[in-house]
Amino acid sequence: MANIPDINGKNVVVIGAGVIGLSTAIKVQERGDYSVTILAETFPTDAKCIKYTSHWAGAHHVSTAGADDLRLQNLERKTFDIMWEMSAPGGEAEGCFLRAPQTDYYATKEENPDLLSFYPDFRRLEAPAYACVPEAVSAVSFSTLNINPPAYLTYLLARFLSRGGRIVRASIQHVAEVLEGGMEAFTGGKSKARPVDALIICVGLGARTLGGVDDKDVYPVRGQTVLLQAPWIEGGRSLVVESVAKTYIVPRRDGTVIVGGTKVENDWFPKARPETTINILERGLALYPELAPPSVRDEREPTVEDLKPLIIEEGCGLRPARKGGIRIQSEWIAVPGSESHVVPIIHNYGYDFPQRRKHSLSCTDSHGGYGFQTSWGSALAALTLLEGAFAKD
Ligand SMILES: Cc1cc2nc3c(=O)[nH]c(=O)nc-3n(C[C@H](O)[C@H](O)[C@H](O)COP(=O)(O)OP(=O)(O)OC[C@H]3O[C@@H](n4cnc5c(N)ncnc54)[C@H](O)[C@@H]3O)c2cc1C
Structure with a gap:
């Protein structure tokens, strides 16, 4: 008979089915014989809603880690390597990704743009190449991944279910219930x-x-975007001001393009504001005039009116920011009614808002990032904590 390690069959429950919960559940499941259940109020196949941020992401992989933030760099790079492999031609998840050229224009002096040099085809641009963006004082270009969140999240859920994972829909008020x-x-x-x-x-x-x-310490950073039908756009662009991408254009594989955005701390408003949509389109068109249909550009200078017929959706999501950055940590908690029986709880949530990191000394040691681009890295870190806790059990 096979020698079965005693951790086999342990019953692990992941709460949350956003990109973080799904990636973490998959990493735990694929490690071995853990029995994994995802419990969540919202799943990828539900209609988009404000309580499920992952549907609203752009989402591109463009590192936000600072030079001294080695942990965040590590989470982002591990995730990029895994996603790059997933997006390979012929791969099972290829259709969820677009490998695309990306140009980042900096409106303020970047502390260290070479931090992006791990991306394929990275190069710094000479002044004539960014003269088209009046605010730019420098620019870089590289190749990266753009993710189609609804397609990718559904793929992750299908992968988890097809390998024996279990899902339960519930909204819980306290972990003690579980x-x-x-x-x-x-x-x-x-x-x-x-x-x-x-x-x-x-x-x-x-x-x-x-x-x-x-x-x-967890609080929302609201982001509003506009989804356009513009299959002629092939590359992404961002205008970065003080380490934050103020305006960004993210083309997806299905011919749609996300134009963003906003990043407003502690703004809970759940619907797209019409005046913000116009402002986003104005900024998007200024950064990327090719957003307008080629037939219009052949005839005249495009305006925002030319983009309106391309709109598929205006939306907004609440990024789960956290003072102190992403929390990847374990602790033990007593099972109610049994003081002596404790179980490990592993935390994997939140991210560090770069603007806050820049202006707050208390955050210089934090680690975090946008959820998609750190998802596999933080899932692996959570798995390591889980196995460490079981080893001590
Ligand atoms: C406009 C915008 C653009 C973005 N662009 C990018 C980008 O380009 N790249 C990038 O990497 N990231 C981007 N992000 C950030 C990214 O979307 C988030 O970091 C990520 O989606 C967070 O995922 P999550 O799984 O932590 O949270 P969520 O997706 O919100 O999932 C939370 C899960 O927990 C469940 N849940 C919560 N409370 C309970 C409860 N009490 N009981 C049961 N279930 C519960 C919910 O139902 C849900 O299933 C963007 C976000 C926005 C809004």
Whole structure:
């Protein structure tokens, strides 16, 4: 008989089915014989809503890590390597990605643009090449990945389910509900609850209010975007001001293009504001005049009116920012009603808002990033913490 390690079959519950929860659940599942369940209020196949940020991402992989933030650099680069492989021609997830040229224009002096030099085809541009953007004082170009979030999230869910993962829909108020009642508390099962051996918390902005986590350092950074039908756009562009991409254009494989954006701290408004849409289109057109249909550009100077017929959707999402950056950490919590029985909780949520990092000394040691571009790196880090906790158990 095979020698089965005693960690086999441990019952791991991941709370959250955004890009972080799905990637983490997959990494834990693919490690071996853990039995993994994702419990969440919202899943990728649901309609877009303000409580599920992942649907609203751009989403491109363009590093935001500072020169001294080695941990964030590591999370982003690991994720890029995995996604680059996933996006390879003929690969099973190729259709979720567009490998595309990217140009970043800097309106302020960048501390270290060479931090992006790990991207394929990286090069600094000479002044004539960025003269077309009046605000630019320098620019770089490289190749990167643009992700189509709805397609990619659905692919992740399908990958998890097809390998035996289980999902349960529930909105929980306190982690104690899961620890005491197991999944049976939510599925109406009559059998005795199967004990939960570990919880992984990937609830994004939900970490602010989830009992047992109650992390008031988590707050929203609202982002509004416009989705256009513009299949003639092949490359991405960003205008970066003080390390933050103020205006960005992200073409996707399906011929649509995200034009963004805004980054407003502590703004909870759940709907696209019409005046912001116009402002985004004005900035987008200034940075990327080719957004207008070629037939218009052949005849005259395009205006925002020429972009309006291309609009598919105006939307907004709440990025789960966190003072102190992403939380990848483990702790032990007692199972209710049994003081002596403790289980590990692994946290994997939040990100560091670069603007805040730049202006706050308390954040210089933080690590974090935008969720898609750190997702596999933080999933692997969470797995390491989980296995470390089980080893001590
Ligand atoms: C406009 C915009 C552009 C962006 N562009 C990029 C980009 O280009 N690149 C990039 O990498 N990132 C980008 N991001 C950031 C990225 O979208 C987020 O970092 C990422 O989606 C966060 O994922 P998450 O899984 O932590 O959270 P979410 O996607 O919000 O998922 C949270 C999950 O937790 C569940 N949950 C929460 N509370 C509870 C509860 N109490 N009970 C049960 N379930 C619960 C929810 O139902 C959901 O399933 C962008 C975001 C926005 C808004």
